[in-house]
Amino acid sequence: MSRFRRFRKNRQLVAGSIIGLVIVLLGVFGPMLFGDYADQDLLLGHKPIGTEGAFFGTDALGRDLAARATFGIRISLMVAISVTAMAVVLGTLIGLIAGYVKGPVDSVISLIVDFVWGFPLILVAVLMAASIGSGLVPVILAVALVNTVAIARVVRGEVLGISEREFVAASKAGGYSTFRILTRHIAPNVIPIALVLSSYYIAVAIIAEAALSFVGMGAQPPLPSLGQMVSEGRNYMRLNHWESTIPGVIIFFMVLSVSLVGDGLRDLLDPRLRTALDRTS
Amino acid sequence: MKAVLKTTVLTLLLLLASSFAVFAAIRLSGGDVTAARLPASATTEDRDLFRHQLGLDRPIIEQYFTYLGNLFTGDLGNSLTNNASIGDLAVEKIRNSAILGGVSLLLVFGIGIPLGMVASLRRNSWLDTGITSFSVGGMAVPNFWLALILIHIFATSLGWLPSAGQGGFKYLILPAVVLAAEGIALTVRMTRSSMIENLNQDFVRTLRAAGLSERRIYFKHVLRNSLLPIISLAGLRIGQIVGYALVVETIFGWPGVGQVLVNGVLRRDYPVVQFFSLLLVFVVTMGNLAASVGYTLANPRLRK
Amino acid sequence: MTVDDTPLLEIRDLSIGLRGDGVGYDIVRDVNMSLYRNETLAVVGESGCGKSLTALAVLSLIASPPLFITGGSIMFGGRDLTKVSTSEMRAVRGAEIAMVFQDPMSALDPMFTVGTLLTSAVKAHHKVKSAVAKERALEALADAGIEDPKRRFDEYPFQLSGGISQRVMIALALVNNPKILIADEPTTALDVTVQAQILERLKDLKDERGMALMLITHNLGVVASVADRMVVMYTGEVVESGAVDEVLASPHHPYTNGLLGAVPRLNSGAGQLVSIPGRVPQPYELPVGCTFADRCDRSIDICGVERPVLEHRARTEVRCHNPVG
Numbered sequence: 057m058s059r060f061r062r063f064r065k066n067r068q069l070v071a072g073s074i075i076g077l078v079i080v081l082l083g084v085f086g087p088m089l090f091g092d093y094a095d096q097d098l099l100l101g102h103k104p105i106g107t108e109g110a111f112f113g114t115d116a117l118g119r120d121l122a123a124r125a126t127f128g129i130r131i132s133l134m135v136a137i138s139v140t141a142m143a144v145v146l147g148t149l150i151g152l153i154a155g156y157v158k159g160p161v162d163s164v165i166s167l168i169v170d171f172v173w174g175f176p177l178i179l180v181a182v183l184m185a186a187s188i189g190s191g192l193v194p195v196i197l198a199v200a201l202v203n204t205v206a207i208a209r210v211v212r213g214e215v216l217g218i219s220e221r222e223f224v225a226a227s228k229a230g231g232y233s234t235f236r237i238l239t240r241h242i243a244p245n246v247i248p249i250a251l252v253l254s255s256y257y258i259a260v261a262i263i264a265e266a267a268l269s270f271v272g273m274g275a276q277p278p279l280p281s282l283g284q285m286v287s288e289g290r291n292y293m294r295l296n297h298w299e300s301t302i303p304g305v306i307i308f309f310m311v312l313s314v315s316l317v318g319d320g321l322r323d324l325l326d327p328r329l330r331t332a333l334d335r336t337s
Numbered sequence: 338m339k340a341v342l343k344t345t346v347l348t349l350l351l352l353l354a355s356s357f358a359v360f361a362a363i364r365l366s367g368g369d370v371t372a373a374r375l376p377a378s379a380t381t382e383d384r385d386l387f388r389h390q391l392g393l394d395r396p397i398i399e400q401y402f403t404y405l406g407n408l409f410t411g412d413l414g415n416s417l418t419n420n421a422s423i424g425d426l427a428v429e430k431i432r433n434s435a436i437l438g439g440v441s442l443l444l445v446f447g448i449g450i451p452l453g454m455v456a457s458l459r460r461n462s463w464l465d466t467g468i469t470s471f472s473v474g475g476m477a478v479p480n481f482w483l484a485l486i487l488i489h490i491f492a493t494s495l496g497w498l499p500s501a502g503q504g505g506f507k508y509l510i511l512p513a514v515v516l517a518a519e520g521i522a523l524t525v526r527m528t529r530s531s532m533i534e535n536l537n538q539d540f541v542r543t544l545r546a547a548g549l550s551e552r553r554i555y556f557k558h559v560l561r562n563s564l565l566p567i568i569s570l571a572g573l574r575i576g577q578i579v580g581y582a583l584v585v586e587t588i589f590g591w592p593g594v595g596q597v598l599v600n601g602v603l604r605r606d607y608p609v610v611q612f613f614s615l616l617l618v619f620v621v622t623m624g625n626l627a628a629s630v631g632y633t634l635a636n637p638r639l640r641k
Numbered sequence: 642m643t644v645d646d647t648p649l650l651e652i653r654d655l656s657i658g659l660r661g662d663g664v665g666y667d668i669v670r671d672v673n674m675s676l677y678r679n680e681t682l683a684v685v686g687e688s689g690c691g692k693s694l695t696a697l698a699v700l701s702l703i704a705s706p707p708l709f710i711t712g713g714s715i716m717f718g719g720r721d722l723t724k725v726s727t728s729e730m731r732a733v734r735g736a737e738i739a740m741v742f743q744d745p746m747s748a749l750d751p752m753f754t755v756g757t758l759l760t761s762a763v764k765a766h767h768k769v770k771s772a773v774a775k776e777r778a779l780e781a782l783a784d785a786g787i788e789d790p791k792r793r794f795d796e797y798p799f800q801l802s803g804g805i806s807q808r809v810m811i812a813l814a815l816v817n818n819p820k821i822l823i824a825d826e827p828t829t830a831l832d833v834t835v836q837a838q839i840l841e842r843l844k845d846l847k848d849e850r851g852m853a854l855m856l857i858t859h860n861l862g863v864v865a866s867v868a869d870r871m872v873v874m875y876t877g878e879v880v881e882s883g884a885v886d887e888v889l890a891s892p893h894h895p896y897t898n899g900l901l902g903a904v905p906r907l908n909s910g911a912g913q914l915v916s917i918p919g920r921v922p923q924p925y926e927l928p929v930g931c932t933f934a935d936r937c938d939r940s941i942d943i944c945g946v947e948r949p950v951l952e953h954r955a956r957t958e959v960r961c962h963n964p965v966g
Contacts, residue, residue, distance in 0.1 A: 171351045174573065174625035176580025179617055186602045186610045187362035263479045270481045271587050271599050286482060293489050304482040311477040540750040543742060546700055547762040547813055548735030551727075557761075561752045637752060637797045 072316025075309055083133050086126020093124040094278045102296040113298045115288065119280075125303055128282035131192070131275055132310060136261040139196055140254045143203030148250045150204070151211025158216075166212070172205045177264050185273045195265050195274050203257040207250050214246050255318030259311045266307050282307050340639075341630055352622045356615050360404065361397050363611050404611075414608040416601075423612050426597065431616075433503065434593030437586070438578050440513040445520035445574060450567065452521075453528025454560070460533060468525060475522030480581055484515045484588045501590035512589040516581055520574050527570060531563035538562075568635050572628015576621040648675035649853050650699065650738070650821055655713035657694050659924075661706050668924045669694050669877045671713070673951065676821060681847060681854040683868035683885065685861065685900075687921060691877040692857050696823050698723075700740055701730050717821075736766045739814035743826040745806035749798035755782075755809050756794035759816055766817050781816035785809070786842045804835035808842070815846065822847070823855040828863070840867050861904055865889055873897050876922060876932040883957025893954055893964040895937045931962065939963045 087093065097118035104113045112121035154165040172180075180202055184194035266283030268274035275281035282303040289299030388394055392403060407413070413423035456468040491511065492500035499508050535541070536559055544554045579595075586595035594613055601609035633639045652674040658667035669691040676682050684692045697703045699715055699722065715722040717738065722730065734740075742748050750758060759778035760771065767774075775794070782790035785808040798806060807827060814822055824843060828836035844867050847854045856868060864871050864885060872882040873894065881894040892898045899917040919936035922928060928935065934944040943962050951960045 167347060167351065171348070171355065171622075171625075174576055175618075175621055176576045176578075178580035178583050179576075179621065182583055182598060182602060183359055183362075183614055183618075186614060187359075187366050189366070190603070259477075266479055267481055267584050271584055272603055273599070283479075283481070286485065290485060293485070293493060297489065300482075300485055304479070304485070307479050307482065308477055311479070312474075315473070315477055539742065539744065539747040542702060543748045543810065543813070544750065544758075544761075545702060546734055546740040546742075547765065548731055548733075548817070549761060549765045550731060553761070553765070558750050558753070562750070565752075638799050 068316045069320025072313045072318075072320060075313035076317060079129060079306070079310055079313060080133065082126050083129035086129065087123060090120055090123035090126060093119060093127045093280045102292060102299070104296055105298050105302075112302050113296065115285070115299050116292060121285075121299065121302055124280035124285060125282065125306055128280045128285060128303060129306060129310070131279065131281050132262050132265055132307075135192065135196055135199070135265045136258045139199045139203060139261045140258050142200045143207055143257065144250050144254050146200075147204040147207025148211050148246065150208040151213075151250075152215055152246065154208065155212040155215025162212070165208075169205050169208050169212075172201065173209060175202070177202045177260060178267060181264060181268050182273065185268070190273045190276060192265075192275050192279075195268050199257075199261045199264050203254070203261070206257065207253055210253055211246050211250055214249055218245050252318060252321045255314055255321060259314040259318070262307065262310050262314070341633055344629060345626060348622060348626045352619065355622075356618050357398075357401050359614050359618055360401050360611065363607060363614060364400060365397065408612075413612055416606055416609045423608060426609075427612065427616070430592060430594045430597050430613075433591060434582060434586070434595060437509065437512055437516065437591055437593055438575075438582060440509060441516040441520070441578055442571075442574065444513060444517035445524055446567075446571070448517075449521045449524025450528050453525040454532055456525065456529040457532035457536065458555075465529075469529070472522035472525040475518055478518070480515050480518055481584050481588060483518055484511070484585060487511055487515060488588075501588075503590075503592055508589075508591075512585050512591050515589075516578060516585045519581070520577065524567065524570065527567055528563065531566055532559060535559045535562045565632070565636055569628050569632040572624050572626070572631060575624030575628075579617055579621055579624075648677050649717070650674075650676040650855075651716040652695065652699070653714050653716065655695065655698060655715065656711045657691070657698055657703060657708060658711040659707050660709050660711070664925070666925045667711060667877065668708070669698070672874070672877070672879055674872055674879065674882070676853045676855055678820075678853055679847070679851050680869040681844065681856055681867055683864040683871040684855065684857045684874060685859065685864055685871055686874035687859060689921060690874040692874050693825050695874075696740070696825050696855065696857055699823060700734050700738060702740070732766070735762055735814070735819065736817040737819055738821040738823065739817070739819035741807075741810050741814050741822065741824045741827050744830045745810050746798070746803060746830070748810060749806060751798050754795055754797055755801075758809075759794075759813055762813055762816050777816055778812070781812040782809070784815055784846060785812040786838070787812065803831050804839065807831060807835075807839055811839075811842070811846075815850075818850065819852065821853045821855065823857070825857045826859070827856075829858075829860075836863075843867070861889075861900060873900070876927060877924060878932075878960065879951060879958075880933070880960045881957060882951075887956045891966050893957060893959040893966055894961050895939050895963075895965060896933050898965055899936075931960075939965070 097114070102114065102116060112125060115121055115124065150165060150169070154162045154169075177199060181195055181198035184198045185191075188194055188197075265274055265281065266286070269281035269283030270287040272284075272287070275284055277284070285303040286300045286307075289297075289301075289303070292299055385394075392400060395403075411424060413427060415422055416426065452468055456465045459465050488500045488511065491498045498511055500511075502508055536555075541554060541559065544558055545551075549558075582593060583595040583599055585591070586593045587599050590596070594616065597609060598613040598617065600606070601613065652672060655669060655672045656667050657669040658665065672691070672695055674682070674684070674695070684695065686692050694703060694708070698710055699717075701722065703710070710723050713723070717733070720729070722733065725733075749755075753761075756775065756778060759781060760774040763769065763774040763777050769777075779790045779794060782793055787793050787805065787808050793801070793805065793809070798809075801809065807830075811827075822843070827843070828839050831839065840863060843854060843856070846852065856863070858864060868885045870883065871885050871888055873880050873888070873896065875896050881888060881892065881897045888897060889901065892901055896917070899915075902915045903917060917936055922932060928945070929948075930946045931937070931940070931944040931949050934940040937944070941963050947962075949960045949962045951958050954964060
């Protein structure tokens with residue numbers, strides 16, 4: 057039975073990776089293939105999919121949807137990856153410290169972490185935008201903040217669990233320095249979890265960026281964020297629904313692929329992981 | 338109980354601290370208020386005097402407490418856009434958002450829990466697979482896109498429901514559904530896994546051996562045990578709903594707090610942004626607090 | 642000790658097997674057992690021999706799927722329990738036949754007080770007022786040997802120790818005055834000192850109420866001190882049964898012999914612990930003929946060919962081609 061399940065989960069991993077790969081390739085090579093996303097041609101507006109010269113069609117200003125969408129993918133990816141990188145590093149660090157040092161340091165950190173964690177991402181992003189203005193920067197900061205905190209929480213929990221175990225006490229007794237214990241013993245156990253968690257948060261980052269761009273607070277025109285494209289295409293749904301549908305579908309597949317990969321990875325590192333991760337969501 | 342008190346006090350302190358942070362960030366980046374209120378011909382001295390009169394040259398902490406004080410006396414300031422009293426604005430917007438949020442929460446738990454229960458009972462059947470896939474998919478669909486699709490289907494094509502605005506039950510349906518979508522998906526999954534886990538516990542066998550009916554075992558005992566994690570979910574849902582409401586209200590033109598805040602940010606209407614930001618921070622914090630207190634009270638192990 | 646002629650519970654040729662997903666093999670095979678009023682029957686065997694499954698089958702508590710009763714009958718009160726309706730079974734559970742399980746700490750619903758659990762059990766079978774149900778619950782708690790029933794009534798399972806939890810389970814089983822009490826390894830999860838007390842209590846209760854007690858255990862010491870008759874199971878079948886004194890004094894089946902020999906004796910003067918060579922075969926890899934043959938030092942040719950039948954042999958029943966004595 058277990059072999060079957062593992063295979064099935066791996067299919068998740070496989071499916072997710074394939075979809076993800078396709079999307080990443082589109083994002084990397086798309087803009088080069090499809091041309092300039094800002095290129096307007098008012099005479100060629102609102103063309104549907106399959107038009108000659110414009111693979112996905114064009115939007116209101118005659119801009120090539122394929123060029124815009126693939127560039128939008130780049131933006132989403134860029135946001136997601138930079139955010140996640142920051143969050144994983146910072147979050148793991150904070151979690152490690154809080155979990156290992158414990159005591160009052162941990163109490164303070166935990167309090168702040170739990171508090172921020174309770175805030176919905178979009179609200180944080182809006183607050184950031186309110187403070188420093190609209191654009192990609194507040195989005196990145198906000199998502200980074202929330203992800204960092206989430207990762208810190210999980211890491212802290214794991215560290216607490218692990219540091220109770222004998223081999224850590226043995227190391228301490230053997231006179232190893234704190235740093236060494238952290239890097240040699242605890243970190244390797246904790247990093248896989250942080251990585252799997254971050255796959256979930258990449259998905260969150262993608263949606264958050266899209267949502268914010270949709271309401272106008274994210275990437276500013278003429279930068280083609282996928283969310284923004286959905287928003288712009290909204291008024292022309294009857295005319296040429298592809299303008300909204302294409303970026304929407306792309307977002308959906310991005311998130312789906314990330315979720316599948318995340319789930320697949322999670323089951324690979326099964327079963328220890330599952331309990332820790334279930335506690336967070 | 339002591340722990341509950343402690344958590345509450347600490348949370349309130351954090352609330353104070355974070356609301357201050359938000360306040361300071363917004364006020365300090367507030368741009369030149371004078372530009373909005375004084376004619377362009379005003380001199381620097383006029384501007385300084387104006388600022389002094391508004392108390393904007395005082396230390397930021399003092400400004401914070403002054404602001405709070407004003408809040409308590411009911412003076413919420415005026416919107417920069419149309420000079421409307423924020424107080425009046427607040428009442429109306431809060432009421433609208435509360436309606437939307439309340440209905441959404443009802444949908445989330447009213448649909449999510451039963452569906453999750455059904456899925457857990459008919460495990461691995463087509464029904465279960467259907468429900469589970471639906472909820473996995475539901476979490477991947479960005480809600481603004483869902484909103485557009487639903488609008489396109491129900492409003493534009495079929496014409497059954499209005500696409501935006503407010504004015505009666507019909508207007509509430511689409512926004513509430515979109516707002517509840519992700520919550521439903523999550524609740525279904527959690528309920529299902531929680532029920533399945535509990536159905537396999539030893540205590541179920543003991544109850545069966547004692548002769549209790551399956552119905553009673555399921556609805557009284559298994560359900561009660563399964564609801565624990567869902568309760569803690571409930572408070573967090575409030576936070577999530579607040580977040581999504583920002584987008585959903587904007588799309589559907591639902592005149593609530595979310596829409597007002599988003600528009601305020603886009604138009605740089607600082608007094609509005611200030612007040613409603615703080616309001617949302619407060620609501621979310623209270624929601625989270627209620628969730629953790631609720632969980633503590635519901636779990637007999639923690640109650641003592 | 643009066644033993645009625647007709648058994649209270651009669652398990653006839655019971656077989657329980659795994660079915661589904663392309664597999665089908667029996668775990669319990671043609672088991673026969675009788676339980677009489679006022680007696681304690683011990684069902685003994687190693688882990689996996691099917692003793693718990695047999696007990697669970699009586700109350701229809703086996704996990705179906707994938708386990709199913711594949712043959713035989715369980716006669717109680719003139720009915721075959723394997724064929725009764727769900728509502729009939731429900732009426733039997735707890736009120737006529739009750740069961741106590743192995744790990745008390747996890748067997749009680751953590752979200753409800755002891756009192757609620759007990760009164761629920763009462764109300765599941767009798768339409769009485771809460772006050773009456775509470776009275777019965779308190780009585781049952783006292784009977785189970787709990788000192789301060791009123792206090793325990795309002796407590797939650799996580800507040801109870803192992804021994805008290807087990808007594809609560811016993812109270813739960815007794816509260817509706819069942820005729821039969823099945824105890825599946827009731828003391829295995831408890832401290833040794835508590836074990837003795839619980840067993841004492843069970844025996845006393847049996848005497849006081851005229852119940853029949855089916856005790857499932859792998860501990861021969863327990864059998865010796867508490868049981869009247871015993872049944873030895875190996876790989877899902879009964880290999881020996883009879884009065885405890887008879888079987889323990891002169892076991893006829895080589896397996897029983899081996900079990901007794903394996904019990905460490907403190908006064909036997911050192912030496913190695915004796916164990917039965919080989920290992921227990923899994924239900925899906927049972928050999929042809931007698932399943933114990935390859936571990937038996939008395940096996941003869943026919944043992945590898947033909948499965949022995951349970952037959953009378955002086956005072957006990959044995960399933961063996963070449964029994965001892």
